[in-house]
Amino acid sequence: MSTTSKSSPGTDPGTRPKADGDPQDLGAAGSQLSTAPAEETPNLPSLGVIGWARWFWRQLTSMRVALILLLLVSLGAIPGSLIPQDGVDAMRVEEFRDNHDILGPVYDKLGFFHVYSSVWFSAIYILLFVSLIGCIVPRTWQFVGQLRGRPPRAPRRLDRLPAYTTWRTAAEPEEVREAARKLLKKRHFRVDAADDAVAAEKGYLREVGNLAFHIALIVLLIAFAWGQLFKYEGNKLILEGDGFSNTLTQYDDFKSGNLFDPDHDLAPFSFTLKDFHGTYEATGPNRGTPRVYEAKITYSEGADGAVKSKTVEVNKPLNVDGSKVYLVSHGYAPILTVKDAKGDVVMDKQAVALLPLDGNVTSSGAVKVMDGYRNAKGEKEQLGFNAFFLPTYGGKGSGMQSTFPALMNPMLALSAYHGDLGVDAGIPQSIYQLDKTNLEEFKDSDGKLFKKQLAVGDTMTLPNGAGTVTFNGVQEWAGFQVTQQPASGWALGGAVVAIFGLAGSLFIQRRRVWVRAVRGADGVTVVEMAGLGRSESAKLPEELGDLAGVLYDQAPGAPDSSDASDASDASDASDASGAPENDDTPESPDTPDTHAVTAEGAEKK
Numbered sequence: 001m002s003t004t005s006k007s008s009p010g011t012d013p014g015t016r017p018k019a020d021g022d023p024q025d026l027g028a029a030g031s032q033l034s035t036a037p038a039e040e041t042p043n044l045p046s047l048g049v050i051g052w053a054r055w056f057w058r059q060l061t062s063m064r065v066a067l068i069l070l071l072l073v074s075l076g077a078i079p080g081s082l083i084p085q086d087g088v089d090a091m092r093v094e095e096f097r098d099n100h101d102i103l104g105p106v107y108d109k110l111g112f113f114h115v116y117s118s119v120w121f122s123a124i125y126i127l128l129f130v131s132l133i134g135c136i137v138p139r140t141w142q143f144v145g146q147l148r149g150r151p152p153r154a155p156r157r158l159d160r161l162p163a164y165t166t167w168r169t170a171a172e173p174e175e176v177r178e179a180a181r182k183l184l185k186k187r188h189f190r191v192d193a194a195d196d197a198v199a200a201e202k203g204y205l206r207e208v209g210n211l212a213f214h215i216a217l218i219v220l221l222i223a224f225a226w227g228q229l230f231k232y233e234g235n236k237l238i239l240e241g242d243g244f245s246n247t248l249t250q251y252d253d254f255k256s257g258n259l260f261d262p263d264h265d266l267a268p269f270s271f272t273l274k275d276f277h278g279t280y281e282a283t284g285p286n287r288g289t290p291r292v293y294e295a296k297i298t299y300s301e302g303a304d305g306a307v308k309s310k311t312v313e314v315n316k317p318l319n320v321d322g323s324k325v326y327l328v329s330h331g332y333a334p335i336l337t338v339k340d341a342k343g344d345v346v347m348d349k350q351a352v353a354l355l356p357l358d359g360n361v362t363s364s365g366a367v368k369v370m371d372g373y374r375n376a377k378g379e380k381e382q383l384g385f386n387a388f389f390l391p392t393y394g395g396k397g398s399g400m401q402s403t404f405p406a407l408m409n410p411m412l413a414l415s416a417y418h419g420d421l422g423v424d425a426g427i428p429q430s431i432y433q434l435d436k437t438n439l440e441e442f443k444d445s446d447g448k449l450f451k452k453q454l455a456v457g458d459t460m461t462l463p464n465g466a467g468t469v470t471f472n473g474v475q476e477w478a479g480f481q482v483t484q485q486p487a488s489g490w491a492l493g494g495a496v497v498a499i500f501g502l503a504g505s506l507f508i509q510r511r512r513v514w515v516r517a518v519r520g521a522d523g524v525t526v527v528e529m530a531g532l533g534r535s536e537s538a539k540l541p542e543e544l545g546d547l548a549g550v551l552y553d554q555a556p557g558a559p560d561s562s563d564a565s566d567a568s569d570a571s572d573a574s575d576a577s578g579a580p581e582n583d584d585t586p587e588s589p590d591t592p593d594t595h596a597v598t599a600e601g602a603e604k605k
Contacts, residue, residue: 060130060131060134061130061135061138065131066132069131070128073121076120077115079112080121083096083107083112085115093113117258128221129218132218132221135214136211139207140211143207143208146204150192150199151192151199151512153194153195154199154516158529159530161531162531162532163531164528164529164544165530165545165548166526166528166529167527167557168524168558169524169558170556170558171525173196173517173525174517176525176527176551176555177196177197177517179554180198180515180517181193181198183547183551183554187547188202189202189513190202196516196517197514197515198514198516199514200512200515201510201512201513202512202513203508203509203510203511206505206508206534208501209504209506210505211501212498212501213497213498215497216494216497216501217498219497220494222490223490224491226486227487228257229260230259230265230486231260231484232260232262232265232482233255233481233484236250236252236482237252237331237479237480238273238477238480239273240275240276240475240477241272241273241475243272244270244271244480246268246269248263248266267322267484268302269300269301269302269305270300271299271310273296273477274296274297275296276295276296276477277292277293277296279291279292280406288404293313293314293330296310297309301321313327314327322484323483324482324484325480325482326480327479328479328481330356330479331355331363331477331479332361332363332475332476332477333351333352333474333475334352334354334410334471335471336349336350336352336472337350337469338367338369338467338469339468340373340374341465344372346372346467349472351475352365353477354432358401359405360392360403360404360405362388362390363388364386365387365389365431366430366433366434367385368382368383368384368385368423369383369384370423376465376466381420382420382423384416384417384418384436385469386414387413388412388414389410389411389413390402390412390413391404391405391407391410391474392404392410393410393411400413407474410456412453412454412455412471413452413454415441415449415451416450416451416460417434417439417440417441418439418440420438421439422435442466444463450462450463454469454471456471456473458470459471509540511531511540511543512531512532512533513544514528514529515528515529517555530544531544
């Protein structure tokens with residue numbers, strides 16, 4: 001028995017030229033190992049409008065164009081990652097425009113500040129979507145047809161296939177074919193016996209993986225589009241003891257997809273921050289690193305929902321009716337009491353949240369007294385203070401930076417202004433910054449800006465009897481991000497299916513095996529086995545050799561007629577010369593052809 005692996009450079013095994021006189025070449029046997037549509041070259045001079053439309057559709061739905069569009073989507077996402085986006089951080093976009101007089105207008109025209117909603121990115125996205133659908137639908141129907149069909153009949157010349165083996169056996173052809181059918185079925189081949197051969201096929205999961213991968217890409221595209229259109233994200237800073245209701249007016253900032261309706265689509269729930277607890281590493285190289293960040297809240301769903309308790313931690317959000325509430329930040333709010341020139345209280349122990357600047361929660365912000373203040377002349381004015389807060393002040397010489405994030409030695413530095421804060425002009429402004437356009441500085445005895453450092457319990461007296469500011473204590477706040485990302489589960493499922501589908505399409509080989517058993521001219525059964533794969537894999541001859549070895553055990557080889565004739569002639573010659581009849585190395589009738597090349601694992605002695 002011999003097994004060979006044959007291939008011709010530049011020749012596909014499924015399209016080898018037909019030998020003269022062959023009624024059946026490899027066309028049927030080697031076709032449809034893939035469901036990829038056949039490439040057709042259009043006759044350009046004879047194309048009309050319909051012909052050109054058909055040609056364009058074939059190009060768009062080809063795998064080559066789909067890969068190009070997928071690459072363009074990846075390249076198009078690069079500016080969306082490197083350049084600030086309007087929907088993510090509008091302030092950074094404005095800052096970029098102010099700092100880049102040339103690039104700013106260019107990026108505006110190219111849509112680089114809103115890449116994912118730009119016309120060009122949407123065009124690539126839609127073309128990729130159409131291309132994938134147009135590619136998958138016909139391939140799916142073709143694959144279903146293959147599953148319902150039978151493995152193709154064996155070519156007449158099996159010896160022309162890449163992997164081939166043959167031997168002679170004393171077993172009957174029907175016995176060999178039946179043994180081959182059972183063996184291939186046991187190895188999970190689809191088997192069909194027709195005429196004098198058994199046809200078998202395996203590796204359908206390769207095309208299943210290929211189709212699953214592309215269908216998963218469509219699911220990912222749909223999930224991504226759905227999530228972008230109907231998502232929302234908002235941030236809210238909440239002081240301990242304060243609450244939040246999921247309505248648009250409650251958010252500090254809010255952004256959503258184009259089809260999201262805040263008036264109807266916001267999940268109805270509310271919560272109250274009862275306490276924030278944070279601990280930090282006190283010593284060692286990681287000193288100041290947070291160990292515990294947790295916010296204890298009570299929440300309720302709907303207008304009449306029962307009140308429940310929950311501890312929200314970093315990466316452990318509160319899930320309410322499809323929305324997730326994440327704990328994203330933490331800081332401090334000094335508690336201040338402000339009195340006017342007559343000693344009347346105009347701000348009574350109010351906590352003013354300041355924003356952290358570094359890992360040790362050095363914070364800054366603004367204190368605004370908008371109503372009720374009168375100066376020493378009895379005139380109505382507004383007060384403004386630039387505030388700088390250190391939770392752990394290191395003392396004189398340590399600079400204006402906190403040395404530890406916890407409240408170990410809090411210190412508040414204030415610089416004072418009076419006049420018009422600009423809050424009545426109808427122009428939005430940040431609550432953490434002062435608009436000094438219409439403000440005047442309080443001056444100290446040296447004529448400089450009046451400012452003072454305060455420990456808890458200290459009072460700052462404004463110049464010329466303008467009033468006082470008392471630092472009563474510190475309250476903590478927590479920052480929450482409320483998000484809703486629809487179809488995220490579909491996106492995750494699509495990504496997992498895409499990975500497994502791609503692995504299947506890469507590592508599973510579609511292959512076919514044929515076994516032919518016919519009676520030869522001398523009455524001895526001739527067995528032929530051949531294999532054909534979608535690509536000429538090195539494992540195909542090995543697999544065929546393994547199958548042939550098992551079948552050979554059930555239909556062992558018979559002596560070749562020429563060898564038997566040579567042995568008879570030698571015996572006659574020995575008798576004529578008077579040589580002994582028995583030789584030292586008698587030839588067993590079961591010995592296979594010594595001139596054949598044995599396949600790996602194909603024969604057991």
